[in-house]
Amino acid sequence: MPPSPVTEDEEHVAEWHTLTISDIRRRLDTGDEGLTEEEAESRSLTYGRNSLPERKKTPAFIIVLRQFASPLIYILLAAGILSIAFEDWTDAIFIFLVIFLNSGIGSIQEWKAEKSAAALQQMLKIYARVKRGGREEKLPAEALVPGDLVLLESGSRVPADLRIISASSLAIDESLLTGESEAAKKKTPILPSDTPVADRANMAYAGTTVMSGRGTGIVTGTGTKTEIGKIAASVSSSAMGKPPIVIRMEVFAT
Incomplete structure (x- = not known):
């Protein structure tokens, strides 16, 4: 029987940058083929849509x-x-x-x-390349759930908070979060628990932009649970x- 994915509370407090790729996959119950459509739908009911709450314009x-x-x-x-x-x-x-x-x-x-x-x-109202059931699909970012496999390439915007599991010359503009003008180079090894957000080279964050290279990440946070959601x-x-x-x-x- 496969392990149950983390609960919403566990997902919120997990220090994903400190976990190995195998641990990430185990905790989020996902593999090389990505989630099935049925599992993604089930998780969508648990975690909600990958979007930020809409606010009515105040007169x-x-x-x-x-x-x-x-x-x-x-x-x-x-x-x-x-x-x-x-x-x-x-x-x-x-x-x-x-x-x-x-x-x-x-x-x-x-x-x-x-x-x-x-x-x-508006930053989460984009489309993303996602691998589900072994097939690559282009889905609206709001349909993503924890455990989804996201494919990143130059020019794409990161659709959710991700733990990087593969990277080839991957560099991401994170100035939205960190204020740093230089693109952050991404890699996969684990990092210490006290590593600040700006230095988490094995993570990619919603709303940031891929400047070069390509890579793959597992969705770890969606909607209000993302760093941009906190902002x-x-x-x-x-x-x-x-x-x-x-x-x-x-x-x-x-």
Whole structure:
């Protein structure tokens, strides 16, 4: 009886770069022929689609109104109104200037964050060369599941997080994740547990681009479990964050 593939929780915490290729195959219950269509369908029900959550575009007026949703802003508004009532025009002008500057800066930051989140979502809307049941297929990236065998070549975008199992002059542009302008050369040997993401030469990450060479990788992470998924979650949370003036006041208070 073949071993059961890892559960979703195990898949999330596994240090794939520390495992041998045979261990990877055993844990993900996959081989040289790739997954069968039936197994891929079953895993799709377990892990979900290889995509990032869609976010509805927030209307501009909602983004602006969010900047006023804070007790500190309410206090400033009250102080501004009182200043007007007492005809203290200097204080009133200063207070409302601070409020509107905060609203403007916060709105721009949130708009940029939403735009970045939308761009990250598009990075997984691609097609990939996959080996299933011994046959090579071209599938939408969202159909990939842990254990799938992905074929990489120059010019292709990595469709999911992969553990590299073969590499021939394979180099990948990972500037999206690492900020490094030079393409990362890929290889297959295991790496120490404390190896940072930027130095994991035996891994390839969703959204990055193959610059040269070719290789094969086993899907280890999909959707929100990918490194780009973590970035998207961080960007999305920042889009819903506190107004800039509130953040600055909290920093000042500590």
